[in-house]
């Protein structure tokens with residue numbers, strides 16, 4: 001099975017992925033942050049680095065797509081099939097991050113067209129997750145968590161950037177039709193510190209997956 005966690009910067013995807021993996025014995029597929037050669041430069045100068053960064057993320061996310069395909073192939077004959085939990089999906093790169101950069105004029109039209117054509121080619125191989133978990137978080141909550149995590153280059157992210165990503169996330173989730181979506185309001189949930197909140201999340205997931 002393939003579970004994906006989707007949500008804005010600092011929404012708490014990695015924490016939840018790790019908690020779910022520990023609880024259910026799932027394998028986590030992380031987003032490549034350490035060693036990303038563009039991210040810090042990108043936050044300094046988005047127009048200069050937007051295309052480079054988007055190609056980097058698209059490629060690393062496509063590597064995950066292939067890995068998930070390999071696991072699903074192996075699962076067909078395995079006595080103990082694996083479940084993977086993915087920290088952010090390839091859909092978000094295109095529908096949210098790249099689109100936002102184009103809309104705020106940080107990516108040129110020709111670069112955006114090239115990106116979209118590459119993405120469309122890759123999409124022919126992408127299979128949607130069995131469950132998408134959307135972590136909905138307000139701007140103050142995102143800010144609080146970004147600050148707590150303390151990556152220096154992320155402290156430069158503007159409210160405007162986070163707000164427009166949040167709008168695109170809402171549009172993406174409202175129009176997503178590839179499978180079930182579980183929406184969790186992380187403003188009202190502290191699953192990292194409160195066992196009752198984590199139990200609530202598990203109950204919601206169990207009900208969706210019927211386990």
Ligand SMILES: Nc1ncnc2c1ncn2[C@@H]1O[C@H](COP(=O)(O)OP(=O)(O)OP(=O)(O)O)[C@@H](O)[C@H]1O
Nearest residue numbers: 008009010011012013014015031033054057093097
């Ligand atoms: N396609 C993309 N375009 C621009 N920035 C991206 C893209 N994908 C990821 N990022 C950035 O890379 C970094 C990823 O960090 P990380 O994996 O910790 O995720 P996160 O979005 O902060 O999640 P969370 O706090 O919910 O675990 C963030 O700064 C994020 O915004």
